[in-house]
Amino acid sequence: MRLAILDHGHGIRAKAMFVLIRVFSGHPVVDAVKLAFYRPSFYRAGGLTQEAMRGQSEWSVADRELMAAYVSKMNETEFCIAAHTATSALAYNDGAKVSATLADLETAPLTEPLRATLRMLGKLTRENNVDAEDMRRVLAVGVSEQQIKDALAVAFAFNVTDRLADAFDFAVDDPAAINAGAKYLLARGYR
Amino acid sequence: MSDITALHSSLVAQVLEGEGRASSEIRRAAFDNEGLAEPVHTFAHKVAYGARTVTDADIGTLMKAGFSEDQIYEIVVCAAVGQATRQYKNALAALGAATGRN
Numbered sequence: 001m002r003l004a005i006l007d008h009g010h011g012i013r014a015k016a017m018f019v020l021i022r023v024f025s026g027h028p029v030v031d032a033v034k035l036a037f038y039r040p041s042f043y044r045a046g047g048l049t050q051e052a053m054r055g056q057s058e059w060s061v062a063d064r065e066l067m068a069a070y071v072s073k074m075n076e077t078e079f080c081i082a083a084h085t086a087t088s089a090l091a092y093n094d095g096a097k098v099s100a101t102l103a104d105l106e107t108a109p110l111t112e113p114l115r116a117t118l119r120m121l122g123k124l125t126r127e128n129n130v131d132a133e134d135m136r137r138v139l140a141v142g143v144s145e146q147q148i149k150d151a152l153a154v155a156f157a158f159n160v161t162d163r164l165a166d167a168f169d170f171a172v173d174d175p176a177a178i179n180a181g182a183k184y185l186l187a188r189g190y191r
Numbered sequence: 192m193s194d195i196t197a198l199h200s201s202l203v204a205q206v207l208e209g210e211g212r213a214s215s216e217i218r219r220a221a222f223d224n225e226g227l228a229e230p231v232h233t234f235a236h237k238v239a240y241g242a243r244t245v246t247d248a249d250i251g252t253l254m255k256a257g258f259s260e261d262q263i264y265e266i267v268v269c270a271a272v273g274q275a276t277r278q279y280k281n282a283l284a285a286l287g288a289a290t291g292r293n
Contacts, residue, residue, distance in 0.1 A: 002250055005260045039261075043206055043268045048198040055193030076243050120282075128240075128274070129281050135289035148286055153195040156279040163271035166242035 001031050002169040006038050014038075025184075027177040031079065031170035032161075045160060049190040052153035059150055061186070062091035063114055066098060067154045070118050073102050074125040077162035079170035084158075086182035113143045120148075121155045203276060206269050213262040213269075221266045222273035230256055231266060238267050239274035 001007045010018070014037040018029045036046060053064050065088035072080035085102065089095035100108040105118055116138045124130045138148055173181070207218055220226045221235045230252045237245050253263050 002245075002247060003260045003264055005264065009260075038264075042209055042211055042265065043202075045202060048195050048202055051193050051195050051198055057193050124278055124282050128278050130285045132285050132288035135282075135286045139289060145286065145290055145292075149283070150193050152279055152282050152286075153193055155282070156195065156199070156275050159275035159278055160271045163238055163242040163274065164267060167238050167245045167267045167271070169245075169247075 001034065001171070002167070006031070006034055006168055010034070010037055025180055027173070027180055030083075030173055030177065030181055031168070032083070032165070035164060035168065035170075045157065046191045048153075049157045049161070052150070052157045054189045055150075057150040058144065058147050059114075060091070062088055064150075064154050065091050065185075066101060066114075067118065067121060067151055068158045069098065069102060070105070071121055071125050071155050071158040072162050074122050075159070075162040075166070077165050078172050079165045080158060080162050082172050082178050083181055083185075086178045087185050090179075090182045091186055112141045113138075113147070116141045117143055117148070117151050121151060124152075124155060125159060199276070199279070203272060206265070206272055211265050212259060213265040217262075218265055218269045221269040222276075224270065224273060231258075235266060235270040238270035242271070 017037070018034075021027075021029050021033070036044075053068070054061065057064065059067075065084050069081060069084035069088050072084060081102070085098050089098045092098065097109055101110060101118070105115060105122065108115070110118070120130055120134050120138050123134060135148065139145070172178075203222075207222060208215065211218055213221075217227070217231065221231065221238075224235055224239050227235055234245075234249055234253060237249065250263060253266075254260070258266070
């Protein structure tokens with residue numbers, strides 16, 4: 001972590017909780033959790049991320065975790081790629097599908113609505129802009145206006161989080177900790 | 192259907208207008224990626240357009256210029272939320288143009 005305050009500047013309640021996390025999970029506290037509990041009166045995005053990732057949607061939880069992994073891949077944010085690849089793979093019970101999507105979106109075994117949506121999110125993330133024609137291509141394969149809005153909410157959440165993870169230099173955890181985190185995110189969410 | 196509209200507005204209001212260690216002018220300028228003096232200008236631009244290229248030396252430059260870690264933390268958050276907000280609003284406008292409901 002690039003700022004010492006994000007490692008050691010928490011209040012006593014957060015520090016006590018970190019001790020419990022270390023004892024009960026058997027893993028170090030991941031940097032995303034340290035950030036989430038640092039001065040939440042200034043920045044607290046858990047409610048928004050929870051709504052985007054676990055709120056009611058025609059996209060499944062697995063689909064939205066794949067969107068998070070894909071947006072993170074476009075941003076080249078290693079911490080979030082690892083975390084959401086694992087979470088999506090667990091939610092789909094299909095790691096090969098997630099790996100194939102991140103390797104080559106065009107040949108991955110996805111439905112066309114999900115592929116077209118990821119393609120649009122990828123352009124938005126890489127180029128910072130999309131236009132009406134990009135949206136028409138997504139609508140044309142049967143994605144509803146609401147599904148697009150839901151996907152844009154996921155992209156917003158991870159276009160913030162990826163920047164924070166990279167600017168603050170989140171450490172990429174070992175595979176056991178990443179899998180434990182994925183199980184936690186599926187069981188408990190982002191709050 | 193999920194709806195982050197109100198949550199997004201309150202997140203933006205919190206980072207721009209809530210209690211902070213950096214001035215509200217710097218937070219707003221970092222969010223807008225506009226009107227910042229050096230070295231914050233270059234740093235906030237990196238967070239917005241290539242956060243993976245941020246280095247320890249960038250943080251060191253800001254600290255030498257007199258910014259505290261808490262102020263740097265807030266500048267990063269504002270720059271990140273600002274750029275993601277511009278992307279999000281651009282995409283919603285494109286969707287509105289495509290559906291004729293903007």
